[in-house]
Amino acid sequence: MTETQSAPARTAARLLRTPYFWGIVAIALLLLVNVLRDPGYLAITVNPANGNLVGNLVDILRAAAPILMIAVGMCLVIATGGIDLSVGSIMVVSGAVAMEFLNAAAAPDSVLAALAAFLLAVAFGAILGAVNGILVSVVGLQPFISTLVILLAGRGLAKVITEGQNTAASNEPFRWIANGYLVGLPVVLLFAVLIVIAVGLLVRRSALGLMIEAIGMDPKAARLAGIKRRSLLMTVYIASGILAGIAGVFATASVMTVDVSRTGYQLELDAILAVVIGGTSLAGGKFNLGGTVVGALLIATLDKTVVFLGISSSATPAFKAIVIVVLCLLQSERVRQLFRQRRAPGTFVPSKETIPA
């Protein structure tokens, strides 16, 4: 059947099979809806006063920054066959630490204080990530239990840190991280893009990516091939914690307030969704950072669109959950088999028992 297909059809088929193809289509559709509502939606203008780019697209990209951070971390964790449910709570802890520090420092213009707050936030992310990593790799607890404990205890910790208050602080340099502009572009976007590229390069240029995939696909074979699972898992969970810490800074710096019950709330849902949209299987193994970026952008676009259209945003989490379920179904062996049988009989992959003992 495939031989008779024409060249364009084949190209189309290849495109269709790109894991995040539908993510891009969805972004385009959402933007189209917005354009229909307001033809000038996509317009990007330059603010004559300071040369900064202004527009809805810029807003979407800015909103995508924290999601990008946690989604990238989540992607690596999921690739190892685990999950990190604690990212949202790590965000609020980091945000709380930064706000409390800046509030106590009371130095509204100190770059040093901003830097210290940033590093402190990241350090707390790293510590909580390390706790996850130890529980998963050394203690051998299931990832979802370990990170669920941090998910719930983390928010408690944030409340303890701020004594239950929604601490606010003022520090211009810190605020600049989320709201400032550099060469006409939002700083937060540049920052996020840099970090994503750095992580991407680190993972794909070193052998980290290959090893993460190997332990996610087949832990036993990977172990016998000499791969150190324990230290890799530690690395990945700490990385996820650090990225969540940075996301926490992004989320709190934009309003210079940490809302202990809302900052980062349910953002693990967004992170998981972004990863799944990006074509990474929740069962672990092959991961796709590019796809995850598309997924994060889609979620930001969706959130902004919902607000723009004036739909009650309370419907979005339920909608996102349904998308996750549908994508999980598409990843399941049973559904795939249905597709496969229709397309090409005989490519059936043998089940585990094939080798007669």
Next chain:
Amino acid sequence: MSTVTSFDNRPTSVEPKREGGPARWLKAHLGLLPTFAALLIFLAMIVYGEIAYGRILQASTVSNLLINNAHLVILAVGLTFVILTGGIDLSVGAVIAFSSVAGVLLTNAGWNPWFVIVLMVLIGSLFGLISGVLIQFFDVQPFIATLAMMFLARGLASMLSTTPERLADESPMRGLATQFKLVDGPRVNDLVITPGVIIAVVVVLVAVFLLHRTRFGRTVYAIGGSEQSSTLMGLPVVSTKLWVYVISGTLAGVAAVVYTARLGSAQNITGIGWELDAIAATVIGGTLLMGGAGFVLGSVVGALVLGLMNVLITRDGGIRPETTTIITGGILLVFVLLQRAVASRRRE
């Protein structure tokens, strides 16, 4: 020569390994150890509370402990079924939120309250069924499937309302929280009971019967021991696993009814973190997180330990209530580690 003797003394093919009496009993009942630990902790907490704050061992405190934790007991029972098979259900807290918000809104909209109560329970069953189907027929990992249900239920609850919804004062559902005095003690020190507590007790009794007196219950344990073996033994693994999630969902629905009746209102953020409480109660009560061993009654003790912990924290006043989740999480981790230790001991 001595080596030869010992060789001859090897146990023959059809005899069990011999060990000393107490050692053997302990080994045979290692599974009970965590439950005993939980019971001890419970007693210790009572003693400590009595000494430190007083008025713990009195009818009103005991009554309040039962009334305020009836929903948690019901949840823990549901989770015990799931965890016994080696699965997990993270959706229970969110299901309660959705079920109770929907229930209050429908009641206030003038629906027949009894019908609404049934509906609230069935909402739970439906979520459980969906989780079960995803897990059993589409090979979705239990935590992923129930996590998705958690987000879905929470999202649906937020769609219905984001503010506290008050149950009308005259609603018969509130009747489930009516306090009946069993013993009229001096001043306010009465032993009281509510229909909600009775529901919890009935749930516990039915669960004990199901788990220990039916083939379904034995299959639950067998699956937790080894799903592969259970399949090869020809047990109905598929339907049992499906039922387990339906039970957990249904009991979340029941818990929603009991909780809403007591509180008289419902909100979309009700039940955040209750899945952790329920898991902790189950694990503290001696149910292995890997499945296959545990008791419903243990989970009841676990739930009461958590309830008593809240009482003590409130009485103390020095501990911030925000730390509760941290303490619960810590306790859960300690007990999981204890389980690991026991499991590796048993494996020798």
Next chain:
Amino acid sequence: MTAPVPPAPVPIVEMKSISISFPGVKALDGVDFRLFPGEVHTLMGENGAGKSTLIKALTGVYRIDDGEILVGGQSRRLTGTADAQDAGISTVYQEVNLCDNLTIGENVMLGHETRGRFGINWTATHRAAVDALEKLGLGHLNPRQPLSTLSLAVQQLVAISRAMVAKSTVLILDEPTSSLDANEVEGLFAVIRRLRDQGVAILFVSHFLDQVYAISDRMTVLRNGQYQGEYLTRELPRAALIATMIGKEVASLASLDSERAERDHLHTDEPILRAEGLGRKGSIDPTDLELHRGEVVGFAGLLGSGRTELARLLYGADKADEGQVYFRGKKVDISTPTRGLAHKIAFSSENRRDEGIVRDLSVRENLVLAVQAKRGWARPLSKRDKDAIVTKYLAELNVRPADPDRPIRNLSGGNQQKVLLGRWLATKPELLILDEPTRGIDVGAKAEIQEQVAALADDGVAVVFISSELEEVVRLSDRIVVLKDHRKIAEIINGPGVTADLIVNTIAEEGVPAGADAAWSTPADREVSE
């Protein structure tokens, strides 16, 4: 032993021209099989002959592509274990499939509990369990005791009791004796005979020839998924049986034979690896071993003899409980694969699917995995280095198709095995341990891998070669370590006169009480002469 009951005219199970295919493999090709009530019937064949597949077809685990299964004269489509049990077919596996979190009685009665007005009546259930156990001579067991307190052998008998509670007329015993000692085997056989005399049809699968001849009345032989014949045990001499099982495909290796003979006493140097009392509880008794450069050492023994277990300790795939390992005379710690790899040891597991290839990675990624792991993730191989490795080993090992970007799962078993060999060779090992590298692959690939092994030894690599095909071990090895019951029982310097039969005899005779095995004595009183 009582005389076999003459078969009743109607077989209880009849499988007619059964075929089952997996992609690229015809696991069963028109196989016939009959089982009569009151007989013990053995299914014989080498690894990969199709025994497991046939059993799985009969227990409803695999759907058959072609053919017919008759149970009690009626055609049945078996769709699962529960279905097979309804048809009266129960299976007891080597790794006992019971639930060790439950008690003995619960396991026996699971799914068949006696029910009363208040649910399960435990008193009656336990009584029924005791009855069932008593019938197999296990009446002294307390049904309320946890199953985990029983030895594996007794658990097996409990599993059989369970099958009898399910009123099974057909009992399949899949490798039941692999991990039992002699006494335990006798206990099991007593039970089997008792059941046979009650008219139960028993299908017995075992690698142990002695046991097969001791217990079975009739046998069916399979080879490469094909039916070779059905024989009365007493009419089929052992040699004839082995010939039927192995077939005649050994000629292609004739050239290797002489080549190995030249290198008999090549090594006079210090051993590259020396193990002293290396052991692990429950898998291999403390063992001494020396491995030399340029030498192929074969580990011979039956499945579960300790051959794989010993190999795993040498690499660190499992952690040893006791003993020391000296590498080039220096005491080293090999407790994890990473450490093994660091000491230039490489180990290819017998379990190619689960412990060898990473199915979803490409051929290229599978090839470089071990080298990369050895370097650590921070020092990635350059693209040029990777290409060099890939080009070299795809060509040298003649991997087909030579497309490095294809997922390895799409390659045939033989080519997967070659890629794995390449993965380990790329780490430049000084000691290469190959566990069943030729199992389940086609004849061409097999010969190529054997040639590689010989060539490697010529280049000075120490090779440990494990195979359940004794012929292959004998032809390839300079020295053969014979294992049985989790311990080394002999070391044989290869040379003219050493045959697979000799190894078989060594293993067989060793089972006889001490004193009778003078010909091939234990390593304790016989040093390897060099």
